[in-house]
Amino acid sequence: MANMKNLFVKYPLITSFSPYANTLSILGQNNKSLPWVLLNFIQLEYGFLNMSGTTLIDVNFYCPGGLNNFFHFCPYINVACMEKTAVEASLSEFVMKAIDENHYVYLNVDNYYIPYSQFFKKAHVPHSIMLFGYNTATKSFSYSDNLEGGKYGYSTCSFEELNLSHASCAANKMDEPDHSSTSGLIYLLSINNDYEDTITLGNMADKLEQYLYPTASCSIPRLNYEVPIEHIKFGIGVYDFLSQYTVEWARHDNYMDVFSKNFHVLHNHKLLLTEIGKVVSPVIDMGLVAELYEIQQETEIIMNLYLKYRITKNIDLLKKIEQKLSGLKQKESDVLVDLREALEAKREVSVCEFIPQPVRSFQ
Missing domain, CATH: 3.90.70.10 (Cysteine proteinases)
Known part of the structure; x- marks a missing residue:
């Protein structure tokens, strides 16, 4: 046994929930896993959850296996x-x-x-x-x-x-x-460095379409909570959901931590969309990448406004958040429609073609 040893970890793109973040910290050493990560964090789920008798407004990523089972479903x-x-x-x-x-x-x-x-x-x-x-x-x-x-x-x-x-x-x-x-x-x-995926730009386009125009049925295993699937909604409507309930719920002390987490998830999602734009930039208009980054910055502003509200209790800050959420939905929709169309035009191209291939080993 050595005197000390640290296995490789890299600060992850998604940090709103530690089970996701821990797994992604490991995956940072294998560039080949990035297309799988980007594809599987595109969809969002949201709704009301009853946890130990308390009703919560919840926003989460709709990932294989759900929150606490995520690493079981990750092929890497x-x-x-x-x-x-x-x-x-x-x-x-x-x-x-x-x-x-x-x-x-x-x-x-x-x-x-x-x-x-x-x-x-x-x-x-x-x-x-x-x-x-x-x-x-x-x-x-x-x-x-x-x-x-x-x-x-x-x-x-x-x-x-x-x-x-x-x-x-x-x-x-x-x-x-x-x-x-x-x-x-x-x-x-x-x-698992032996796994090779076959994710294409078409797969990305399909997932973006599911986010923009969600249906009630989704094909991936969902184990986040024991909540009837009909109580959960998906996709870009998360903006309407948060906008509707921010002023009503977010000012109550019992929900402040919950809303902080929800806005954190929203921001993480825009980090992911910006990363997708960067990865596929050789086949899309660079203006789309700039617009995705602007949306990412706006969600960071929303996070900071809410942190400021928690200190000042100024209700005008919540109203400002509500306005920003309402405006961002249309802007994001327009950008993602164009992004999806660009990816669809190159449907058969492998995402791996745009990923640097060197693999980091344990440090």
């Missing part, structure tokens, strides 16, 4: 799974050995013991993190998650803190299946 990720109770040595020893074998370790912890988490020394909350490195000199692990303040990032916890967190999950029955799909399990993730 190898997944092995085992029960936590099967770990015979100390958890720290197990994790270091797994990292030595180039496995990222994804498991449920008690955030009370994890430094820089939102609930560190505040509350016992079960949550999944991804461990990707260790240092025996400092007796610490490197991990990734949404940290204090909700921003995705990389930090460290000590061997002792991880072991305490692991013991607390067992003692407080946080590893029971009802807490999350990762409860009681340890996932060992690794990159």
